[in-house]
Amino acid sequence: MLQLSYDLGSLEEIDDCLQDAELKRHAARHRATLVQFFASRVDAGSIPDLHRKVTEYLPQAIVTGITTAGEIHEGESMLRRTVVVFSFFETAELQLLSYTCCPGQEQSVGRKLTDDILKEKSAAPIKGIQLYATTQRINAAGLLENMKRRLGPTFPVFGAGASSYDNNGEACVFAGEQGYEDGVVAVVFRGRELEIEAYPCLGWEPLSRAMTVTETESPMLVRTLDGVPAASVYEKYLGIQNDENFFNHMLEFPLMLSRDGAVLARVPMLRRSNGSLQLVADVYEGEEVRITYGNPKHIIAAAYDMQKKLARFRPQGVLVFSCYCRQVYLKDGLNLETAGFRDIAPSAGFYTYGEFYGRGEDLALHNATMVAVGMREGAVSDMPSKPVQDQVSFVESPPMEMKARLARFVGVVVEELEQANRELKELMQTDGLTGIYNRRKMDELLGDIFAFGEPGLPCSIVLLDIDWFKRINDTHGHLCGDEVLKRTASILRKHVRGKGEAGRWGGEEFLLLLPDTTSAAAEAFAERIRIEMEQTDFGEAARVTASFGVTTSIPGEAIRQLFKRADEALYSAKRAGRNRVVLH
Incomplete structure (x- = not known):
């Protein structure tokens, strides 16, 4: 594989570029040629003429392009330029696909794209798919649903959303002679000797x-x-x-x-x-x-780490898709995160509105991210990979250092506040003595089941009351009574784990919530707990038993009716001699 790129003032300068005899020689020696335009501005009417010019000199070339909000050429970020990239492949096969995609059509277009990729007859395996889409105007994530499920994790999908220098400006993608203000363009790379690796980096905190x-x-x-x-x-x-x-x-x-x-x-x-x-x-x-918030040190460090991984892959060409917000945020330090690519391989790229990256189910549309894609044909060269220059030290200017310190300060403060909130929430919903949920939290959980649970599914509750608890306190003291409550809570927690929730309802009374549980199953569940309590050594209190009232929800009834039946069942158990389960 060979990658060459040119920095042009505009698309009109392509004529001089195409007359380079070296391009024709490379095209003649290689099996496939991909020509890509990363353009600050594209006149839709000029796309057929642009395609004609390229194919006049390179008849077998596949031509595609996208509008940008900034361009990258050999590690240098630029503004209002056009970068044209020629990628020559010795053995790989390329497939170009493009579709109109208006809002609301994303999933159907994604399904059609996936079908067309899979029905292509080729002995060569897919090694990667490049996507360009008009992400400002469509839900580009919808394009990915079929691809995620059907293409599998064996190769990367990568690419970007069309962007513009004006947020409301014209953005488009094009393939061959066709331009799209609402559309998607895909290039499928196949080849037994072709290898493609893609890496993302974020750096925001x-x-x-x-x-x-x-x-x-x-x-x-x-x-x-x-x-x-x-x-x-x-x-x-x-x-x-x-x-x-x-x-x-x-x-x-x-x-x-x-x-x-x-x-x-x-x-x-x-x-x-x-x-x-x-x-x-x-x-x-x-x-x-x-x-x-972007910590400049971490942004540059993330880019540097990604470049080191890419260098170990030893690509013969690199494409870079970087979010426009990185350009806005880093401003004069923008080249710090892209300069390292020039040490790796011929590189080119642009600034985007959304970045495609992932494999299989991990495929997603990203923002604020830089995605770098390395390609090569053949085995890894015996030549050592070039070291990537560490750019992080250049970030230590006073303004950048101040931003980094403020970002760290705010991050630590937010983390401390969230930890305090988690602890406060835990206190608000947990019974202080037993460590299980309190009445307030159990009320909330039951309300959620009634409000959001699937209609028609049963919800059973169990009210249990420790028998003769006042006698335990009077005879052995309140510390002994507290130990009985804690041991009971421990038994309940063990039984409900993965099946429901347990909480202290008040005093020596406890409540169990058993979603999706029939009355018969709930009665059997309560009986197992009753037997374990009866057989448990409660220390100083010795033998402790409990009475249980069980009931199951009826569609359309209010929560208070459910509790009324559970209460009646519990008191029936008490009147019948205690240490028993009664189902209402």
Whole structure:
């Protein structure tokens, strides 16, 4: 494999580039040629002419391209340029696929894309798939659903979202003669000797407490966080107003979430009049998010570590897809995270609105991330890999150092506050003596079961009361009584683990919640606990028994009716002589 790239002022300069005789010689010697344009501006009407020019000189070439918010050429970040990349493959096969994809069509287009990839007849295995999509206008994460399930984890999927220098500007992707303002372009790489590795890096860190996404209008439109308008959260904590600088300010503080073991960032792109935020990528109700902040040292260190891994792979060409928010945040230090690529292999890339990365079920649309892709044909060279220059030391300018220290300070303060909140929450929902849930928490859990449980599924409860508990206290003292309560709680905790919840209801009374449990199963469950208590040595108190009242929910009834029946069953057990289970 051979990769060559050229820095052009515009697409119109491609003529001089194509007349380079060296390009023709390389194309003649190689089996496949991929020509990619990373362009600051593309006139849709010029795309057919651009394709004609390239194929006139390189007849077998596959041509694709994407609009950018910044370009990367041989480790240097640039603005308002066009980078053209020629990738020549000796043995690999390339397949170009492209589709119109309007909002609402994402899953069907993703299914069609996956079908077309899998039906291609080739003896060569797939080694990687590159995706370009118009992520500003569609839910690009929806494209990935079929790919995640059907393509498997044996090769990486990578790529980027079309971007523009103006947040509301024109962004597009193109393939061959066709341009798309709403669309997706895929290049499938196949070859027995072809090897592809892709690596991501983030570097952003949590800044705020965790907040729950409580309402969305679509996967890319968040209405409320913790029940308040999403934009007001940014106003409250960061003072970001809805003005002409909104987008650039928000880029420095993306949201972060964890999903399926991966850490994902989500960049707010627009603020709606109702206080909702439009994101570049998907979030869902119930997910927890945090506002994040970029620690410049950690951002550069993450990029440096990624480059070291890539250098060990010894690629013959490197493609770099980096989020636009990294460009805005690092500003004059931008080259610090890209310069290392020039020490690895010929490299080119651009700044994006969303980055595709992953394998199989881990495939996701990222934000605030830099993805680097290395390719090579053949075995690893015997030549040692070139050392990547450590860029981290260059970050230690006074302004960068101040940002890093402030970010660390805020992060530690937030961590301490969250630990204090966790401890306070534990105190608020736990019985201080027995360590199991208190009445308040059990009320909350039962309310959740009734409000959100699947209709028609039974929920059983067990009320139990320690027999003759006052006599234990009067005879042996309250310390002995406390030990009886703690030992009882320990028995209950053991039995309900994985099946339900146990809590102290008050005094010597306990409550068990058994979701999805029939009355017969709940009665048998209570009987096992009764037998164990009867057979347990309670120390100074010796033999201790309990009475049990069991009942099961009836569809449509109120919680108080359920408790009324359990209470009646418990008192029936008491009146019948104690140390028994009664089912209402």
